[in-house]
Amino acid sequence: MAEGKVPERKPDGWDGPREGYPKAQKHYADPENWKYPVHTPFHARAARRYFDQPENRTKYTEEEQAYIDWRIDQALRRYGVVEGRSLEDRVNPFDKDLEEMTLRDLLVFFLGEDRLKRALAIEEVTVDRSDGVLEGRVKEYPVRIDVADKRIAHTCPDWERRSSGGLFCKHVGAIFLKLSEEKAGLILRQLIPDREKWIFQLGESH
Ligand SMILES: [Zn+2]
Structure with missing residues (x-):
């Protein structure tokens, strides 16, 4: 079950995928605005970092924030993040995504x-x-x-x-x-x- 509410279009949202980013909305924690891509562990962690900044969060209603949080956390769990830090981070000497x-x-x-x-x-x-x-x-x-x-x-x-x-x-x-x-x-x-x-x-x- 989804939590919160899918964010509406925002003035600073994107009209579509930016170059080099996924072409399907399902890969974004904010799908309508093509923001907070979570298609790799690297991007999911970046999404968490950016969305934790108040100036980014407050662009959304509380319900919308809950949705984005839920989507980011879901992705992080899928990638095996433990207590906010992924196992992969700890063991991976390369500054690269596994993929x-x-x-x-x-x-x-x-x-x-x-x-x-x-x-x-x-x-x-x-x-x-x-x-x-x-x-x-x-x-x-x-x-x-x-x-x-x-x-x-x-x-x-x-x-x-x-x-x-x-x-x-x-x-x-x-x-x-x-x-x-x-x-x-x-x-x-x-x-x-x-x-x-x-x-x-x-x-x-x-
Ligand atoms: Zn051997």
Whole structure:
């Protein structure tokens, strides 16, 4: 259920989407005026900041303010913001939105540049299963990634050191490189903001 009331057209509203902004009104917390876009975590946080400024809020009636607040908060919750600060903010060293991060950016996040290079150089990678559970082998090392269960199981000395910090070894990186860019990106974008819930375990399965 929507809260408040959809704002009416305002004198300083926009007539349509500005260049580079979404073309559908549903992406705006104030849809009639094409203001407060919330289509990415970055924009939702910016919307919250701007709308918290009194000079912006007071352009709207209380009912309209309630609607915009509700729309912004809804977006922030959807993006996993916790206590006003997103998990993604905390773990993401890039000043970029997750959606704007390329697969390379995502892999650098988990691997670092050097390990990514080593992962790219590995040729012996097989993926045996890639439904909800990914199972594969990198050289002699098995890797199992269970997306629904939020679990990656693997064993190697580097994984032993890095996995507790939520980081990958080159073998786990190599498995992601073997997947389609779309699939790998999808999993990694889910993983970053949700990283605390994932279990990076030693061993081949659970
Ligand atoms: Zn490894």
